[in-house]
Structure formats: C-alpha cells, structure tokens
Amino acid sequence: MTLEAKTKQTVVVTQTMNHPKESKLKDFLSILMQNKAAMVGAIIILFYIIVALFAPLLAPYDPYEIKLENKLIPPSPDHWMGTDDKGRDILSRILFGSRLSMGIGFTAVIFGAFFGIIFGLVAGYYGKWIDSTIMRIMDILLAFPGILLALAIISALGPGLTNVTIAVGAYSIPLFARIVRGSTLEVKRLEYIDAIRSLGANDITIIFKHILPNILSPIIVQGTLRLATVILSAAGLSFLGLGAQPPSPEWGTMLSNGRDFLFSAPYIAIFPGLAISILVLGFNIFGDGLRDAFDPRMKK
Numbered sequence: 001m002t003l004e005a006k007t008k009q010t011v012v013v014t015q016t017m018n019h020p021k022e023s024k025l026k027d028f029l030s031i032l033m034q035n036k037a038a039m040v041g042a043i044i045i046l047f048y049i050i051v052a053l054f055a056p057l058l059a060p061y062d063p064y065e066i067k068l069e070n071k072l073i074p075p076s077p078d079h080w081m082g083t084d085d086k087g088r089d090i091l092s093r094i095l096f097g098s099r100l101s102m103g104i105g106f107t108a109v110i111f112g113a114f115f116g117i118i119f120g121l122v123a124g125y126y127g128k129w130i131d132s133t134i135m136r137i138m139d140i141l142l143a144f145p146g147i148l149l150a151l152a153i154i155s156a157l158g159p160g161l162t163n164v165t166i167a168v169g170a171y172s173i174p175l176f177a178r179i180v181r182g183s184t185l186e187v188k189r190l191e192y193i194d195a196i197r198s199l200g201a202n203d204i205t206i207i208f209k210h211i212l213p214n215i216l217s218p219i220i221v222q223g224t225l226r227l228a229t230v231i232l233s234a235a236g237l238s239f240l241g242l243g244a245q246p247p248s249p250e251w252g253t254m255l256s257n258g259r260d261f262l263f264s265a266p267y268i269a270i271f272p273g274l275a276i277s278i279l280v281l282g283f284n285i286f287g288d289g290l291r292d293a294f295d296p297r298m299k300k
Contacts, residue, residue, distance in 0.1 A: 031292065031293040032289055032290070032292075032293040035289040035292060035293070037285045037288070037289060038285060038286050038288065038289020038290070038292075038293075039289075040282075040285060041281070041282045041283065041284070041285035041286030041287075041288075041289060042282075042286050042289075043282075044278060044279065044281070044282030044286075045279075045282045045283060045286060048098055048102060048279050048282070049102070051095055051098050052098040052099045052102050052103075055095040055096050055098065055099055058095050059089075059091070059092035059095045059096060060089060060091065060092060061079075061088075061089035061091075061092045062092065063088060063089065063092040063093040063095070063096045063097075063249045064088070064247055064249075065087075065088060066086045066087055066088060067083075067086075067087035067088070068086065068087050069087065070083050070087035071083060071084070071085050071086060071087040072084070072085060072261070072264070072265050073087075074265070074267065075267055079091065081094065081267060081271045082265070082267045082268070082271075084254075084257060084258070084265075084268050085257070085260075085261065085265075085268070088247075090254075090267070090268065090271055090272075091271075092249075093249035093254060094249070094251070094254070094271060094272060094275050096249045097249040097250050097251045097254065097272070097275070098275070098279075100161065100244060100248065100249065100250045100251075101231055101234065101235065101250060101251050101252075101275075101276070101279070102231070102279075104161065104164065104165050104168070104230070104231065104234045104243075104250075105227045105230045105231040105234065106227065107165050107169070108165045108166075108168045108169035108172065108230045108234070109169065109172060109223050109226050109227050109230055110169075111165070111166065111169035111170075111172075112169040112170065112171075112172025112173045112175070112176055112226065112230075113172070113176050113219065113222075113223055113226075115173045115176075115177075116172065116173045116174065116175065116176025116177040116179075116180060117176060117177075117180050117212070117219065119134050119138065119173070119177040119180075119181075120176060120177040120178065120179065120180025120181040120183075120184060121180055121181075121184055121207050121208075121211065121212065122134065123135055123177065123181045123184075124180065124181040124182070124183070124184025124185045124188065125184055125188055125203065125206075125207055125211065127185075131181070134177070135177075135178075135181065138173070138174035138177045138178060139174075141170075141171065141173065141174045142174045142175075142178075144171075146168075146171040146229075146233065147233060147236065147237075149167075149170065149171045150164075150167035150168050150170070150171055150233060150237060151167075151237075151242070153166065153167040153170055154167045154237065154242045154243075159241065159242045159243065159245060160243075160244075160245065161243065161244050161248070161250075164234055164237050164238065164242065164243035164244070165234070167237070168230045168233045168234050168237070169230070172226050172230065175222065175226070176219065176222060176223075179218050179219065179222055180215060180218075180219065183215035183218055184211055184215060187211050187214050187215060188211060192210075193206060193210060193211070196210055217294040218294070220290060220294070221287060221290045221291045221294060224283060224286060224287035224290055225283065225284065225287035225288075227283045227287075228279075228280040228281075228283035228284045228287070231276070231279060231280060231283070232276065232280050234250075234252065235250070235251050235252030235255065235276050236252060237252065238250050238251075238252030238253045238255075238256065239252040239253070239255050239256045240256075241256065251272040251275055251276050252272075252276075254268070254269075254272040255269050255272050255273060255276075258270075258272065
C-alpha cells in the first residue's frame with residue numbers, strides 16, 4: 001500500500017471515529033430545538049440571566065432609595081410597575097432581585113449537586129456496607145418534606161441569604177445522591193470498566209474519569225428542574241421572613257411586603273409574583289425538554 005493510500009485510510013478511520021460524537025450532538029440539539037416549549041423555556045432563562053447581569057444598567061432608579069413623597073404610586077410612564085410603600089421603584093427592585101433569586105438558585109443547586117454526586121458515586125461504586133450507610137442517611141433526609149428540613153436548618157443557623165442557600169441546597173443532596181448512585185450501578189457493570197480496571201487504573205480515575213462523564217445527562221436534567229424548586233422554596237422562606245431581610249429586593253421579601261397592600265396597591269405583590277412564576281415555568285419546561293432530548297427512546 002502506498003503512502004498516499006495509507007494517509008487516505010487514516011483520514012477515513014479518523015472521520016469514522018469522530019462521527020458518532022458529532023452525530024449524537026446533532027441529534028441532541030435537533031430534538032431539543034424541535035421541542036417548542038423547551039425553546040420558550042430557554043429564551044425565558046436567557047432573558048432573566050441577561051437582566052441579572054445588566055441590572056445596574058437597566059434599572060431606572062436606585063432600588064434602595066427611599067422617597068416617601070413617591071409612595072404607592074400606581075404603574076405610570078415614570079414608574080412602569082409603580083412604587084412601594086416607601087417610594088422605591090418596583091421595576092428597579094425586581095431587576096436587582098433577579099440577581100439575588102437566581103444567585104440563590106444556582107448556588108444552592110451546585111451545593112446540593114456537589115455533595116450528592118460525591119455520595120452517590122461512592123455508594124454506587126463501592127456498594128456493600130458503604131452503600132447501605134450512605135443511602136440510609138439519604139433516606140432519613142428524604143423522610144422530611146423539603147421545606148420542613150429547610151425550616152429546621154434555618155432555625156438552627158438563623159435567617160439570612162447565606163443560610164437560606166445552605167438550607168434549600170441541603171435537601172437537594174439526597175435527590176442527586178439517589179440518581180447518581182443508580183446511574184453508577186448501571187455504568188460500573190459495563191465491560192469497559194472491567195477492562196480499565198485490569199489495566200491498573202485506580203478507583204479515583206475510574207470514578208471521575210470514566211464513570212462520572214457517562215452519567216452527566218440525568219444530573220444536568222435534575223439540576224435544571226431543581227433550580228425551579230429551589231428558587232420557589234427560597235422565595236417562600238423569604239416571604240416568611242427567614243430568608244433575605246429588608247431592605248433586600250429579593251422577590252420573596254417583596255411579596256411579603258406587598259401582602260399588606262393587596263387591596264389598596266395589589267401591584268406591589270403582583271409583579272414580584274409574576275417574576276417568580278415566569279422564571280420557575282421557564283426552568284421547568286426547559287428541564288422537560290432536556291430530559292426528552294437526553295432520552296434515547298425519544299430519538300427517531
């Protein structure tokens with residue numbers, strides 16, 4: 001065989017090896033883009049992220065500035081969403097509040113996913129008494145309703161943004177742990193894991209280099225769906241006075257402030273409520289779209 005023929009053969013083999021990965025990515029994006037609801041969710045999430053990043057440029061007023069002479073002004077050209085009982089512009093507070101609510105959501109989910117992934121990988125890979133011990137602890141945490149567990153944690157740590165983030169993130173740990181454990185049990189039985197182990201790879205390498213990358217799909221889907229739940233739970237805790245504290249423009253705190261004016265100035269509560277509802281809806285429908293795109297049974 002000539003050198004030119006060998007070169008052509010090498011190129012063909014390389015293209016053949018790279019094609020499956022490119023094909024899977026194209027199939028995934030194709031299924032995701034065909035899901036109109038998922039695309040709407042992605043647009044909503046992207047919009048909120050842009051708002052959170054550029055809130056100082058978009059906000060027409062200082063969200064903390066108190067002007068009692070402007071209190072309880074209904075929506076108008078000067079104040080598109082009106083003002084609250086202290087004369088603060090509601091639109092500006094909602095724009096800045098997106099930073100707090102999304103910051104709590106992403107931080108809490110990353111916190112829960114980090115520990116959940118570690119516990120799930122260890123339990124699924126080693127099995128036996130290690131698996132039993134870890135999963136019984138996770139079962140105990142799951143026995144408590146999430147909001148009650150968060151309330152118990154905040155009662156011990158005290159109110160505040162940091163503590164509410166830890167609280168809502170803590171009850172995400174067992175959910176991630178169970179998903180990761182189940183996926184790890186499935187992947188570790190595959191033949192290529194035995195082959196890698198026979199070549200002398202240690203447990204750390206096998207777990208984090210060969211198992212974890214192959215179980216990311218359910219983790220990503222769960223993380224997206226958990227973002228909606230966490231943001232809603234954090235807003236609920238702030239509404240009860242256990243999360244962000246006044247004068248913070250966190251949406252749950254704004255809702256709590258607006259409940260005293262539901263009849264005289266309902267817009268104080270309506271607009272923060274809409275901000276929470278739309279963002280939670282966006283994460284939910286986008287998460288459903290990701291789940292369909294990652295599920296091989298949904299592919300044609």
